[in-house]
Amino acid sequence: MKVGFIGFGEVASTLARGLLDKGVEVYTCVDGRSPRTKKIADKIGVNLTKSYLELVKVSDIVISAAIPSQAINVAREVGKQYKGIYVDINNVSPSTVGEIQTLLGNKKMVDAAIIGSIRKKGLKAHIIASGVYAELFARLNDYGMNITVIGNEVGQASSIKILRSSYTKGVSALLLESLYSAYKMGIDDQVLKYIAETECPEFSESATSRIISSPFHAKRRSEEMDEVVKLISENIDPLISKATAEFFRSLSRKMDKLDERPRNIKEIFHLLDKMNKD
Amino acid sequence: MKVGFIGFGEVASTLARGLLDKGVEVYTCVDGRSPRTKKIADKIGVNLTKSYLELVKVSDIVISAAIPSQAINVAREVGKQYKGIYVDINNVSPSTVGEIQTLLGNKKMVDAAIIGSIRKKGLKAHIIASGVYAELFARLNDYGMNITVIGNEVGQASSIKILRSSYTKGVSALLLESLYSAYKMGIDDQVLKYIAETECPEFSESATSRIISSPFHAKRRSEEMDEVVKLISENIDPLISKATAEFFRSLSRKMDKLDERPRNIKEIFHLLDKMNKD
Structure with a gap:
């Protein structure tokens, strides 16, 4: 079994290390990537190809785990020339998945999304997959992965995630x-406190961390929500x-003016106070 | 200790029964109320007054637990003529609490809100109270009630609840x-399922019950949300x-056309389907 990774960030390198340990032949291409990424690939001992085209021609399963723009560029570059199945596990919207599918010539493509935490669970992180060929991807469960096939249509897995x-x-x-x-x-x-009383014991903690993280990711979240709006407005x-x-x-417009990074809820409220006065 | 209830529905009758058991003298006025309410008052053995004016003149603590319109009408009728403290425990917005306070001549008024479930907890249901005189109301904890004073301002308790x-x-x-x-x-x-995985164990059940109850209470909820909008837009x-x-x-506009009452989520989705086609 040969598995090739497009992109070699946290997700790809974690899965690669886990699969290598289970005896899978793992490939990637680090051409044009940062010295840090090259070093990680070297340390893990993954096989390197000279190009993405070589990568997809040698792999039984290609797993694309890159940033969205790279995912699209590579799909455009390799087109229909891949040999096995092509799994898109990037954190992209269903419409981007559709775009990638078109670029790949509507061949054996699988839509996948990580539901659990790669950092905490490693190779065992829960992944959902959809598409006619998703069962082929799920064969990697024999090598320690935790993939659930949830449907036959490309787009379902990424829709669930989004x-x-x-x-x-x-x-x-x-x-x-x-x-x-x-x-x-x-x-x-x-x-x-009284919301938490009717929800569950962990509520206050998760609510606090959600509020604190909101200002820093506000721009990305607004863009992701634009994708959700598109998806939901169909129905x-x-x-x-x-x-x-x-x-x-x-x-995010308010946060653009910021140079301090608030560390707790009260600091966020103080900042909003200040900004509302400006 | 003499406690008088304005209104004698589920909240008032449950508290009245509990306080009577603890030796409190309890009063209400059932003038113009339904035969059912009169029967309940009779069965519990609460003392009856001929008018609301008599009720508020005899009571050390008046607890208003009526529907919002009745709460306002009684406040208008009795004005400043009450002897002790006047506790508004109705499920009303902070602005209605303010209106009642004005009608009562800004005397010894307490804002209170039931946080727990009267049906499940009876006299022990958690009640929060605010206002300068809230501590006087909290003396009823000596008679088995469960009142927490949360602030000095009338309006805080009802704001927390809303x-x-x-x-x-x-x-x-x-x-x-x-x-x-x-x-x-x-x-x-x-x-x-996957939202529930990141939330807490009880999530699916509470989510389901919230979705199922939404269509039937849609009109009331939209009105209550209008009050929330007023409150939040100040800040x-x-x-x-x-x-x-x-x-x-x-x-609620969609539900107005309904004569079936959906019993589970799928039935609600089917109904929305049908209505979207109409």
Whole structure:
């Protein structure tokens, strides 16, 4: 079994190391990549090819785990010339998956999304996959991976992932809006406490970390929410998703002016106070 | 200790029964109320007054636990003529609490909100209270009640309650919007499952019950969200709350045409399908 990785960041290098340990022949191409990436590839002992074209011609399973723009560029470069199946595991929207599928000539493509944490679970991180050829990808479960085939259509896995993460973004926006207002009334601690009482014991902690992370990722989140709006609007008026996208866009405009990085909720509220006065 | 109840529905009758058991003298006025309410008051053995004016003149603590319109009417009727403290425990917005406070001549008023479930916990249901005189109300803890004083300002307790419940409404709208879209793609079960994986163990169950209850209470929820929008817009652009209000308004318009009552999520999705076609 030969597995080739497009991209060699955290996801690819973690899976590569795990698969090598299980006796899989692993390939990648580090042409034009950073010295750091080259060093990691060298240390893990992965086989190197001179080009992406060579990579996809030698691999039974190609796993694309790159940044979205690279994922599209490589797909454009290799076209239909891959030998086995081509798995897109990038964190991209279903429409980008569709674009990649077109560039690859609608051949044996699998849509995949990481649901668990690669950092915490390594090779065992839960991955969902969809498409007619997803079962072929799931054969890597024999080599220690944790892949669940969830449907026959390319786009389903990435849709599940994007809708799941839009839930998290919506909750973050909802909490930040309500709690900032509560903070202005001097009751933010109590509102959070009484919401947590009806939710679950871990709620306060996850809510806090979601609020704190919101300002720094506001721009990326607003862009991701724009993708969600497109997806949802095919079926229903995307009232909440649109408001969430707008919320993060407005937050990112405010954060552009920042040079401090707030470390807790109160600091975020103070900053919003300051910015609302400007 | 003499406690008088304005209104004698589930909240008032449950608290009255509990306080009577603890030796408190309990009063209410059932003038003009339904035969059922009169029967309950009789069965519990509560003391009856001929008018609300008599009720507030005899009580050390008046607890108003009525529907909002009745709460306002009684406050208008009795004005400043009450002897002790006047606790508003109705499920009303902070602005209605302010209106009642004005009608009562800004005397000894306490703002209170039930956080726990009266049905499940009875006299022990958690109640939060705010206002300068809230500590006087909290003396009822000596008679088995579970009151926490959370601040010195009338309006804080009802604001906590309304912001807490706006969180629940926002989450319900967010889930219904995302999951209906997922359902159209044939992946609703998986999206719910994978959201639940990152949330907490009880998530699926609470999400399901929130979605199922949404259509029936859509009109009331949209009105309650209008109150939240007013409250939040004093401090921040209420993007999410406004979208949530609009979501429930749109849902209630759809539900107006209904004569079936869906019993599970799939039935709600089917109904939305049918209505979107109409």
